[in-house]
Amino acid sequence: MSEYIIKNGKVYDPKTGIKGDISDVCIKNGKIAEKVSSKAKIIDAKGKTVMAGAVEVHAHVAGPKVNEGRNFRPEDKLFTYQPTGKNTRMAGGFSIPTTFKTGYEYAKMGYTTVMEAAMPPLYARHVHEEIKDTPIIDEGAFPVFGNNWFVFEYLKNDEMDNVCAYISWLLRATRGYAIKIVNPGGSEAWGWGENCATVNDPVPYFDITPAEIVKGLLTANEKMGLPHSIHIHSNNLGNPGNFETTLDTLKIAEGVRPDNKFGREQVLHHTHVQFHSYKGDNWANFESGSKEIADYFNKNKNMTMDLGCVTLDETTTMTADGPFEHHLTSLNHLKWANVDVELETSSGIVPYVYDPNIKVCAIQWCIGLELGLLAKDPMRTFITTDHPNAGPFTRYPRIMKWLMSDKTRQNMLKGFKNSDKVIAATNLASIDRELTMYEIAQMTRAGPARSLGLYNIFGGLAPGMDADVAVFNIDEDRIEDPEDIEKAFSAADCVFKSGTMVVENGEVISNGNKRTLWVDAKIPMNQQVKRDVQMKFLKFYSMNLNNYEVSNHYVPNPYVIEVDN
Amino acid sequence: MDIVKLTLTKVPGLFLEAENITPDHFAGKNAQQIGELHVHLGNQTAKISDYFSVEGKGGATAADTRIIVSGPTDKVKYIGMKMTAGEIEIQGNTDMYTAAWMAGGKIHVKGNVDSFCAIGMTGGEFIVDGNAKNYLGASYRGDWRGMQGGKIIVKGNAGSDTATFMNGGTIDIGGNVDVHLGTHAEGGKIIVRGDAKGRVGGQMVKGDIFVLGQVERMMPTYIYKGEEEAELDGKKQLFKVWIGDMGERHGKRKGEIIYGKIYIPSDGAEGIAAATHVEKKKKLTEKQLDKVKEVFKDQEPTVQQVRTYIFDSFDVDMKPMQVSRLIEGLKR
Numbered sequence: 013m014s015e016y017i018i019k020n021g022k023v024y025d026p027k028t029g030i031k032g033d034i035s036d037v038c039i040k041n042g043k044i045a046e047k048v049s050s051k052a053k054i055i056d057a058k059g060k061t062v063m064a065g066a067v068e069v070h071a072h073v074a075g076p077k078v079n080e081g082r083n084f085r086p087e088d089k090l091f092t093y094q095p096t097g098k099n100t101r102m103a104g105g106f107s108i109p110t111t112f113k114t115g116y117e118y119a120k121m122g123y124t125t126v127m128e129a130a131m132p133p134l135y136a137r138h139v140h141e142e143i144k145d146t147p148i149i150d151e152g153a154f155p156v157f158g159n160n161w162f163v164f165e166y167l168k169n170d171e172m173d174n175v176c177a178y179i180s181w182l183l184r185a186t187r188g189y190a191i192k193i194v195n196p197g198g199s200e201a202w203g204w205g206e207n208c209a210t211v212n213d214p215v216p217y218f219d220i221t222p223a224e225i226v227k228g229l230l231t232a233n234e235k236m237g238l239p240h241s242i243h244i245h246s247n248n249l250g251n252p253g254n255f256e257t258t259l260d261t262l263k264i265a266e267g268v269r270p271d272n273k274f275g276r277e278q279v280l281h282h283t284h285v286q287f288h289s290y291k292g293d294n295w296a297n298f299e300s301g302s303k304e305i306a307d308y309f310n311k312n313k314n315m316t317m318d319l320g321c322v323t324l325d326e327t328t329t330m331t332a333d334g335p336f337e338h339h340l341t342s343l344n345h346l347k348w349a350n351v352d353v354e355l356e357t358s359s360g361i362v363p364y365v366y367d368p369n370i371k372v373c374a375i376q377w378c379i380g381l382e383l384g385l386l387a388k389d390p391m392r393t394f395i396t397t398d399h400p401n402a403g404p405f406t407r408y409p410r411i412m413k414w415l416m417s418d419k420t421r422q423n424m425l426k427g428f429k430n431s432d433k434v435i436a437a438t439n440l441a442s443i444d445r446e447l448t449m450y451e452i453a454q455m456t457r458a459g460p461a462r463s464l465g466l467y468n469i470f471g472g473l474a475p476g477m478d479a480d481v482a483v484f485n486i487d488e489d490r491i492e493d494p495e496d497i498e499k500a501f502s503a504a505d506c507v508f509k510s511g512t513m514v515v516e517n518g519e520v521i522s523n524g525n526k527r528t529l530w531v532d533a534k535i536p537m538n539q540q541v542k543r544d545v546q547m548k549f550l551k552f553y554s555m556n557l558n559n560y561e562v563s564n565h566y567v568p569n570p571y572v573i574e575v576d577n
Numbered sequence: 578m579d580i581v582k583l584t585l586t587k588v589p590g591l592f593l594e595a596e597n598i599t600p601d602h603f604a605g606k607n608a609q610q611i612g613e614l615h616v617h618l619g620n621q622t623a624k625i626s627d628y629f630s631v632e633g634k635g636g637a638t639a640a641d642t643r644i645i646v647s648g649p650t651d652k653v654k655y656i657g658m659k660m661t662a663g664e665i666e667i668q669g670n671t672d673m674y675t676a677a678w679m680a681g682g683k684i685h686v687k688g689n690v691d692s693f694c695a696i697g698m699t700g701g702e703f704i705v706d707g708n709a710k711n712y713l714g715a716s717y718r719g720d721w722r723g724m725q726g727g728k729i730i731v732k733g734n735a736g737s738d739t740a741t742f743m744n745g746g747t748i749d750i751g752g753n754v755d756v757h758l759g760t761h762a763e764g765g766k767i768i769v770r771g772d773a774k775g776r777v778g779g780q781m782v783k784g785d786i787f788v789l790g791q792v793e794r795m796m797p798t799y800i801y802k803g804e805e806e807a808e809l810d811g812k813k814q815l816f817k818v819w820i821g822d823m824g825e826r827h828g829k830r831k832g833e834i835i836y837g838k839i840y841i842p843s844d845g846a847e848g849i850a851a852a853t854h855v856e857k858k859k860k861l862t863e864k865q866l867d868k869v870k871e872v873f874k875d876q877e878p879t880v881q882q883v884r885t886y887i888f889d890s891f892d893v894d895m896k897p898m899q900v901s902r903l904i905e906g907l908k909r
């Protein structure tokens with residue numbers, strides 16, 4: 013394998029503590045190395061920024077929900093297609109790009125590892141088929157557990173060993189990475205035409221509350237010592253006043269210590285917090301609750317979050333939170349798709365236009381950025397758009413620009429049609445913090461990698477780590493125009509994935525050697541869980557158990573994270 | 578105003594995609610530069626000059642540019658796409674997507690146009706002397722933004738799904754329209770001076786549809802509201818009004834619910850034919866039959882082609898099975 017030395021770049025690497033010092037990065041045999049031989053190819057990074065490959069902690073990029081979005085939104089593809097190139101296949105789509113475009117665009121921005129945030133276990137095969145067709149980036153997928161009948165019944169009966177055995181089996185059966193919880197209890201209640209709006213609303217028939225579900229799965233996660241913590245989208249998403257539900261959910265994890273061998277320091281990851289930080293009690297007096305949420309996060313160090321920034325684009329919302337999508341279609345009157353995933357979850361899709369001239373949209377834009385600026389620890393705060401829900405992931409460079417430039421933010425604020433009302437309902441006008449390049453590296457590399465339990469492999473530039481490296485044509489000390497930030501991060505100068513150069517001058521030059529990350533929790537299936545699984549498949553599932561499990565050929569290049577307890 | 582004359586000199590084997598034929602692209606260019614602009618044929622790219630002779634030059638701006646397209650342009654798509662100003666005159670027929678997403682200026686087609694013309698139109702004027710096929714002034718597939726502004730005038734007939742998701746502007750059809758008129762509409766005004774074939778205003782939220790001939794069958798989700806005076810062609814006239822679609826959501830204005838409205842002239846109205854039910858002819862005359870034979874001589878037309886031709890040319894609505902037998906007869 014070829015050797016490279018990236019010379020004289022400004023390196024930002026929280027793993028080794030380098031904060032913009034001029035330094036060389038060596039690559040050998042696919043790993044970061046102490047030194048390389050004289051045969052190494054030299055990359056001149058003088059005046060440029062060098063970081064580890066970025067790690068995406070939460071995006072919807074593969075599976076039935078994403079594909080249904082593609083199917084029912086032909087207008088999202090209109091005028092977006094790029095023909096086959098020298099190293100690329102035909103690719104298109106804006107908010108729901110094709111699998112190929114997904115791989116290319118992430119790579120061009122210097123992202124090398126991506127987590128698909130919601131895998132319905134029943135359709136895990138579809139998720140892996142799409143992951144397989146997404147080039148370059150390593151990917152994992154989080155199966156959803158928050159509305160699963162097995163989980164409900166075992167938790168209700170206080171059978172923690174069975175919960176763990178079932179989770180371990182399902183992670184293996186779906187080649188899944190972590191425990192995802194979406195609107196705990198609420199998506200199942202939706203099957204009964206209801207929802208769980210607070211953590212204490214019982215699920216019909218099962219008579220279990222969201223608080224019990226979250227507490228139970230959190231306990232199981234730590235008992236099993238999984239690399240990632242529970243990854244939660246709490247109840248009452250998108251509604252004015254929901255910041256209280258969010259705090260109620262976070263309190264469940266208060267004081268719980270992480271228990272794992274992966275260097276993970278949190279017991280709960282709350283995703284797209286922007287959607288969960290709303291004050292007011294209707295859309296007229298809707299306002300930002302970012303202060304309350306950020307204060308709580310700052311005090312409780314055993315939690316991480318990602319932002320879910322609104323980018324003010326026309327996009328496609330999609331979530332396993334079925335009742336929310338029904339609520340949304342009744343608000344914007346656009347088309348709606350809905351699916352009930354048998355014993356496991358539900359799902360919905362609605363297009364959405366975040367119009368800067370609409371007060372609520374502009375306030376949502378403020379909240380996402382406020383959370384990123386009010387959070388004191390960038391190692392626990394990650395940049396996302398909950399792609400494609402609050403905007404497409406291709407806008408990350410724009411979000412970095414907004415977080416790094418107060419001037420750009422204030423100009424945006426002043427330019428809104430309802431500027432005064434937006435400023436009155438938010439905190440952004442009074443926040444002048446500008447994030448540094450090092451903090452961006454924490455929020456997009458080191459932080460998410462640590463939170464996923466992958467910080468010994470990804471997200472840093474210490475010798476022995478995977479050689480995922482990105483070089484950007486920007487110098488933090490010589491930024492004349494904030495637009496340069498967006499430009500530089502949109503098309504990296506060069507990107508290495510596991511030591512292979514995949515992007516050069518902003519263009520994809522190699523399809524790399526993509527791997528699928530999954531977690532083998534190694535808890536043996538006990539007799540009761542085995543029997544319960546067989547019974548449920550006989551009685552309720554529309555599918556035979558043999559057709560359910562993801563067999564090896566769906567995951568041709570696995571990267572198994574093994575848990576030894 | 579400068580004039581550019583394009584004459585089709587070579588009939589393309591495949592359909593020619595010519596979105597560059599707009600005043601916006603021609604402005605500031607001479608004949609040679611215009612000839613260099615690309616056209617697509619399937620997955621191949623060619624130049625305008627490979628298919629057209631180019632005379633004259635573009636004006637300083639789009640508004641100063643007039644384009645005259647002549648020759649057998651039946652297989653040319655996308656003329657005038659996204660144009661914002663200036664004029665295009667097309668002397669023959671054109672294919673799909675003519676005037677698609679047009680935002681301003683004027684396009685005058687002297688022949689017929691195919692489907693998806695003026696979809697997503699936001700402004701300007703689109704005039705067709707002949708007939709238009711399906712999805713005139715509708716939205717792009719999947720989109721909820723059909724015609725939003727401007728004016729479409731078709732002197733002949735229009736096909737099915739005209740004005741789907743329309744939410745502004747005016748469509749004026751001189752002849753008849755096929756099924757699904759103004760589906761999902763949320764604004765705008767449609768005038769059909771002939772008959773409408775049924776399923777008019779399905780899922781319409783808001784907007785006005787005038788049918789001066791007959792509506793073959795009113796949707797069951799429309800309610801007859803009574804007679805009402807409304808202005809048409811600068812004259813106040815009495816109409817029978819239906820409101821709906823009752824299966825859809827509707828907004829309120831000053832406490833009153835706003836419905837979609839279908840207007841049909843009252844019997845007593847002056848100058849407008851009464852909305853009496855006329856059974857459509859189902860058979861061809863000997864003379865018409867000869868014409869069909871002549872047009873499709875030495876061809877193997879599909880049932881749909883022949884049926885559409887008969888409907889457009891003679892206003893006769895034949896059943897597919899009848900047409901199929903007719904084609905069999907033509908072969909003998």
Ligand SMILES: [Zn+2]
Pocket residue numbers: 070071072129283284331398401
């Ligand atoms: Zn999400």
